[in-house]
């Protein structure tokens with residue numbers, strides 16, 4: 001049982017929850033996630049720990065309403081409400097070292113989980129360059145937070161309503177091609193298609209690129225094998241071996257395909273009216 | 281020798297039960313139980329007892345049953361076996377107690393498992409397995425149990441009776457291990473498992489769900505700042521194996537664990553009333569021939585698959601599943617594709633399964649295990665048209681605890697190394713069940729939990745001295 005302490009809308013389809021979970025807050029590290037189940041008939045879903053406060057014993061979840069459970073959260077989880085089950089912290093923490101210059105790429109909802117990682121890179125002494133992408137200005141989240149932990153920030157929107165018009169890969173490519181900038185590592189979290197394109201952009205430059213994979217999960221403990229992803233031709237379990245992997249080795253095509261497994265069964269209609277390509 | 285034949289188990293008819301999740305075996309009625317109990321010769325030197333991994337006092341409990349002393353019967357059972365309603369249903373009795381029964385030499389053994397189930401069910405329905413009859417021991421100290429499968433629950437039950445403060449940490453949201461997430465409702469109703477767990481809670485066992493050891497707490501933290509005197513690890517064999525053949529990542533391919541967890545633990549058979557979906561094909565191939573494979577095949581059938589085949593590279597005689605389960609599966613219309621070796625899973629452009637390429641096998645020379653080795657018949661490849669594949673080829677140990685516990689020795693398969701008594705290479709840390717032996721049986725896991733509880737008792741007494 002975990003109590004919701006606060007709830008806030010970040011954009012039309014994205015909400016931020018601060019949840020009391022002292023045990024998890026005490027242990028968690030950037031890059032880890034929780035599994036949560038709302039009620040007895042509920043599904044277990046994975047959500048990244050977007051922030052944590054060890055003193056207050058709280059964790060922050062940033063949730064995009066895409067289907068059944070995430071919408072139900074939006075509708076039923078007001079401050080004071082209970083979440084039946086919260087399990088964590090799960091997954092391998094991000095590798096944080098002083099690499100030199102790190103580019104953090106966040107797309108859509110992915111900006112939230114990239115934030116604690118960017119902060120940790122900064123604390124470890126890295127120069128942090130952040131690239132934030134969203135479909136439009138209204139869907140851009142966590143800009144302030146990211147600016148606070150970054151040395152440089154680039155923003156792109158698909159429709160040009162804010163920042164540069166285009167995709168996150170545009171400024172990334174410019175940075176990679178700039179002889180006066182030496183990039184040592186790239187961290188990308190966002191829609192699968194974005195992570196794939198980031199990987200393709202950085203591949204020719206040979207810069208180590210990490211992606212956090214959002215596979216479908218059931219238990220989150222390595223027991224079911226449902227979260228398997230092909231990395232370097234070998235199957236790995238995203239919940240225990242990941243969720244972060246070397247993006248240059250990930251079979252993104254298979255990841256996209258496996259995410260479609262229940263598309264026919266689960267409501268096809270997304271809160272974004274289907275315009276948003278965030279799930280692809 | 282008894283002239284009365286062994287009494288058959290009443291069952292739901294195959295054509296009905298293959299459409300529902302209600303229990304297949306209905307249990308003896310009072311009269312049949314009495315008649316079956318009367319077959320037991322009450323041997324002064326009971327062979328049957330030696331066949332039972334926990335040494336249940338079989339003639340004793342059967343005698344009480346025969347005399348109508350049901351409270352005594354359940355106490356006699358529970359003295360050695362804390363989960364008789366479970367074991368009476370899922371123990372491979374034909375290889376254990378019943379295999380040794382003297383009546384089995386020239387005729388049919390006593391149906392010990394069925395009688396055990398009868399007594400346990402009777403006790404539950406009549407509230408005889410009361411908490412008051414449990415005696416508290418003198419032990420004092422705190423023990424943490426990791427994992428709430430049969431090994432962990434048995435250790436917890438014994439230790440709480442010895443007087444210890446016992447906390448069970450379970451990663452999932454429900455306690456019971458494989459009894460909850462693996463073995464289907466139609467073989468082991470979840471209500472029965474929960475009843476047994478409630479009994480333990482009533483005795484004072486604390487169960488903390490949603491606590492994954494290695495993450496939420498480490499073993500060293502349990503022994504250190506959390507203040508436990510000893511830890512028992514019973515984390516089971518939960519890590520699914522894959523075949524490493526082409527096409528395993530196609531949509532429509534499940535590891536049996538995922539398929540069974542979705543259906544049992546998450547109750548996906550009630551989708552969309554419950555939120556967890558499960559995919560079911562029209563034509564399903566289940567690869568493997570153990571209990572897990574039978575459970576997956578029979579579950580798929582119940583969820584509406586038209587054709588379900590077991591694909592196994594050896595012959596029926598080598599199938600590791602219990603005979604009874606194989607018979608049940610056949611009655612329910614599950615096909616056996618024996619001497620058939622899966623080579624690759626074929627998919628369409630959208631990434632969904634459309635077929636399973638297999639080759640025919642024949643039995644050659646015996647291998648190291650004494651079983652005749654299957655050899656491929658050249659040029660015998662063909663494709664089975666299926667739209668779902670379930671891999672049920674075994675499970676290994678989950679590495680979470682081992683990889684986060686310095687000083688805990690493991691073998692080359694990743695299983696924790698422990699003595700017969702459950703002592704690991706780390707002081708104060710004990711282990712037992714599938715995490716030590718590899719995937720085995722409910723009763724052997726319980727036996728290990730029992731021995732470890734006794735060893736933990738000795739360890740803590742020693743420490744407090």
Ligand SMILES: Cc1cc2nc3c(=O)[nH]c(=O)nc-3n(C[C@H](O)[C@H](O)[C@H](O)COP(=O)(O)OP(=O)(O)OC[C@H]3O[C@@H](n4cnc5c(N)ncnc54)[C@H](O)[C@@H]3O)c2cc1C
Nearest residue numbers: 045046047048062063064067068069070214215216259266
């Ligand atoms: C390690 C990890 C961390 C994650 N962190 C976050 C986070 O911080 N915030 C957040 O909003 N989301 C996060 N996700 C994704 C989130 O788990 C899914 O959006 C959620 O499970 C969807 O559940 P639902 O019941 O609302 O939708 P459903 O009704 O189950 O599904 C809606 C649609 O989404 C697809 N889908 C289901 N699960 C996933 C998934 N895991 N990824 C992509 N598509 C899926 C389904 O195929 C379906 O078409 C994370 C996923 C993983 C694996």
Ligand SMILES: Cc1cc2nc3c(=O)[nH]c(=O)nc-3n(C[C@H](O)[C@H](O)[C@H](O)COP(=O)(O)OP(=O)(O)OC[C@H]3O[C@@H](n4cnc5c(N)ncnc54)[C@H](O)[C@@H]3O)c2cc1C
Nearest residue numbers: 427429430431451457458462493516713714720721722725
């Ligand atoms: C489908 C299926 C059918 C079977 N049928 C039979 C049968 O008919 N008869 C029979 O005798 N045997 C059968 N077996 C085998 C039997 O169920 C197992 O041998 C037995 O359950 C092992 O018990 P255990 O206590 O060692 O582990 P498990 O029952 O596997 O329980 C381990 C528990 O530990 C938890 N856990 C794991 N890691 C952690 C962690 N890090 N922190 C906290 N908790 C953790 C798991 O979630 C799980 O609940 C079957 C197995 C399966 C899968």
Ligand code: SF4
Nearest residue numbers: 332336367371376377
């Ligand atoms: S526990 Fe299993 S092996 Fe032992 S007597 Fe009961 S059914 Fe037989």
Ligand code: SF4
Nearest residue numbers: 320321323328381382
């Ligand atoms: S061996 Fe058979 S007949 Fe003898 S006591 Fe055991 S169950 Fe009864």
Ligand code: FES
Nearest residue numbers: 220222224225239
């Ligand atoms: S979610 Fe089940 S193994 Fe990863």
